[in-house]
Amino acid sequence: MPTNNLKVGVQSLGRFLSGMVMPNIGAFIAWGLITALFIPTGWWPNESMAKLVGPMILYLLPLLIGYTGGKMVGGERGAVAGAVTTMGVIVGTDIPMFMGAMIAGPLGGYAISKFDLLVHEKIKPGFEMLVNNFSLGIIAMITALLAYVVVGPVISTVTVALGDGVGWIVEQSLLPLVSIIVEPAKILFLNNAINHGVFTPLGAEQSAQIGSSIYYLIETNPGPGLGILLAYMFIGKGTAQKSAYGASIIHFFGGIHEIYFPYVLMKPRLIFAAIAGGMAGIAFNMITGNALVGPPSPGSVFALVLMSTNGTGILLTLGSIAVATITSFVVAALIIRTDSTEANDLAGASATIEANKAEAKGQTPSATETTATAGTVNIKSIVVACDAGMGSSAMGATVLRGKIDQAGLDIKVTNAAINDLTDADIVITQEELTARAKLKLPNAKHMSIGNFMDASFYDELVKSLS
């Protein structure tokens, strides 16, 4: 299934990119607020305070992305190597190096993780600290130089080319066409990947140059979703109509766009309403020159208003939401009214959404099991994880390892601290820790156990794996 493979590939890449940006959104917002307030065209212009703006966008934000990217690949040491490597791309250019950080950070993390793998258990006792510190220093130095000489210039060229390309799209007044890609992708739960992996870095670069960016408004405008929900409220029937009221509040004020996705899946033709709404909103912003100073996250009306430029910015932002909402509403109302199938299976659509969401996170649908049935094939590694990685998990892994060996299965069973999780097909944690483990290793299948010495849980798991 090449299409499915492509989708999974895009989702994985998107997930990786957004994984570097998402934890740092707070820093982006802090920068956006400082920019909105203190730059010469801000709410309260202040030359002294505005000095924060430049260093934050040029150094802090790329370094945070590089640090996080390094951490995702190589743990704590990878994070430090990632940050040092990112400095290589930062100093080699005078533009904000977000794309460069997204490459340099993981590169540093990868280099240090490979080194650690190579010397694991080969360091003489007593020399661990010396080797650890100097290996990190030397490897990070090399990757930083590499980033400075090779990665930086390449990224600069690519960034300029991309900027020119996007500039051409804007000049030709074609930017609204991106909705044709963005809106369907959102329904497939690629919204975070697109927004934080593509538009946030692009927006930050543009915002650094001209103080605000239209890219922040492309994916985050709640108008298209709101129009669809309003159409259900006024034209729809049954459960969908009744539930659309609550959903619209969560969507519009809470900024949780995922809530309207089931309503689109219920009547897939509604995707045209979302696209039309998105295009109308972007067109409105292009015509009026409206933009935001920072990324609104989540895409709530409050966040959008907060990130608006001063003067007429808030009115224009509200205007763009209104235009997107009305357009989406009109198209959605027509579709719902002319739909003869009367399909109204919100529960079914919600189930599809769960599957999409799980897939977007790299999990099989219903990836958290409270019972010990693996339900998947090709399991090669199981990690029993706990907080410290040497107590409960060691005991649980021992019990499970014995049962796996007894069943003659070729599956590696290890124990680890949740913070050290890097790769596993199945991760078993105590219920209280499963959420943390999922954050650390979203691709794995997660199982919760009450007591880590519960033999019956492991028996059931082994049975399902046999």
Next chain:
Amino acid sequence: MTENLITIETMMLDLPSDSKADALHKICGHLFLLRKSQDPSALYNDIMKREEMVSTFAGQQIAIPHVITDYISSPTLCFVRINNKDFTWSDNDQSVRIIFLLCVPTEVNLQQLRESQSYIFSSIAQLMGNTKMIDLWLNSNKAEDILDSLKTAFESNLHSTIKY
């Protein structure tokens, strides 16, 4: 490597105690007297912080509190038998008579540290599958016998059975 992990001094048979907090307090105080910890109060806090995250009750009347902390001088395992049949760990149904407390000093490479210490509870998990062993731990008055049972398992696991 396991020689000083657990010694006769770190074994407390028939400790009078009526709660988890009380027992852990007493054990930390004991480690201070043994000069294993310079700050028993901070050590206790670190142990409790881990306990608050999720209970270390292991079943079969055993609890395995454990912590990586700055307040212990070297890896130390305590074997403690509680002299109170009504003693419970976190919930009323978590009846506990034996506490294995493992305290490990913090190191730069935490992952390596965790992996190097995993053999301890891995060994205990294996021993818990043996009812005679549990019986020995619960009833023997000879600390040496209990110590031998543990050390033999640790030595064996340290060099052979744990595979990654």
